[in-house]
Amino acid sequence: MSAAPAVLLTGFPGFLGSALVERLLERGDGPIACLVQPRYRDHAERRAADLAGADGESIRLYEGDITEPNLGLDDADLEGLASVAELYHLAAVYDLAVESDLAEAVNVRGTEHVLDVAEALEVDRFQYVSTCYVSGRYDGVFTEDHLREGQSFNNHYERTKYEAEVAVQARMAEGLPATIYRPAIVVGDSETGETGKYDGPYYLIRLLLSQPSWCSITTRFPGSPGAELNVVPRDFVVDAITHLSGRDDAVGEVYQLCDPAPLSVPEFVDAVADAIGHRVVSVPASKRLSKGLLEAAADRGLPAEPATLDYLDHPTRYACPNARRALAGTGIECPPVASYVADLVAFLRENPDVGDEAMV
Incomplete structure (x- = not known):
């Protein structure tokens, strides 16, 4: 039995x-x-x-x-x-x-x-x-x-x-x-890049990939330099x-x-730019205007989600002392984003049909 x-x-x-x-x-x-x-x-x-x-x-x-x-x-x-x-x-x-x-x-x-x-x-x-x-x-x-x-x-x-x-x-x-x-x-696996859904930071990666490599545009807000992703x-x-x-x-x-040493928003954009091989220009803009532009882009079928913009000036920083104490000596630790962002991009390029819909 x-x-x-x-x-x-x-x-x-x-x-x-x-x-x-x-x-x-x-x-x-x-x-x-x-x-x-x-x-x-x-x-x-x-x-x-x-x-x-x-x-x-x-x-x-x-x-x-x-x-x-x-x-x-x-x-x-x-x-x-x-x-x-x-x-x-x-x-x-x-x-x-x-x-x-x-x-x-x-x-x-x-x-x-x-x-x-x-x-x-x-x-x-x-x-x-x-x-x-x-x-x-x-x-x-x-x-x-x-x-x-x-x-x-x-x-x-x-x-x-x-x-x-x-x-x-x-x-x-x-x-x-x-x-x-x-x-x-x-996000996806740090070794293979595998993921089941292109949401969150993937909207940024996909939006930049949809633009010319010689000049891809993104926006930045006044609070972005001090914000962590x-x-x-x-x-x-x-x-x-x-x-x-x-x-x-x-x-x-x-x-x-969480990542105890996360990248700032500009540093994350730079890491993505390096991984996709694009020249990325961040243009100052208001969040209201940027959301309107992303809504228009989404209506045209481009990979855009206006709700993600709230995380480009997110005021919160995260600390994990309890997790770090409990995981000390186990070999389990969060790798730096820069060490695997290229794997995320490679998986995305090889698997363009993965969607962004939530399982509901």
């Missing part, structure tokens, strides 16, 4: 979720039960087959939806998950331009539903993937000790991820054995979560998985 699943994970077959499942299987944590939306069932089956190989029982797919109570699972499915001792919650809407109602349904109420199931299953560990950008536009250095700071938010994604983490921390205060991970802006590769994030989730002393902790 096959073993009952001890791990339940949401966010499969997403970019981070798939990579984390692979690491957990390598660690021997299978079988892993993965909650999958019906619309992604075929994709999930193909991904599970790739990861599980001959051991088809190591990944179990359960059709459901975090926006529904009990995750949309029936009584028989919930009974089948009674063996689960650890729950990883990654599912969310990762979209800077997401509408409020959708963000509320998935990021906030969805997280509350997952928390309810975690408590009903009486799990030993709840592993929650948040984001550094629960900070909103906090003016200063934001650490793992910060959360409720009266901050404003760039968009509904940030606001609802903040509200979701508030809910998780409230359950932690009531005794839920949880660990929170806050990645910065996640905190970017982390997928492999660092997944390696860190895999390691920290296996430590008993990580219960009750918050870890910011």
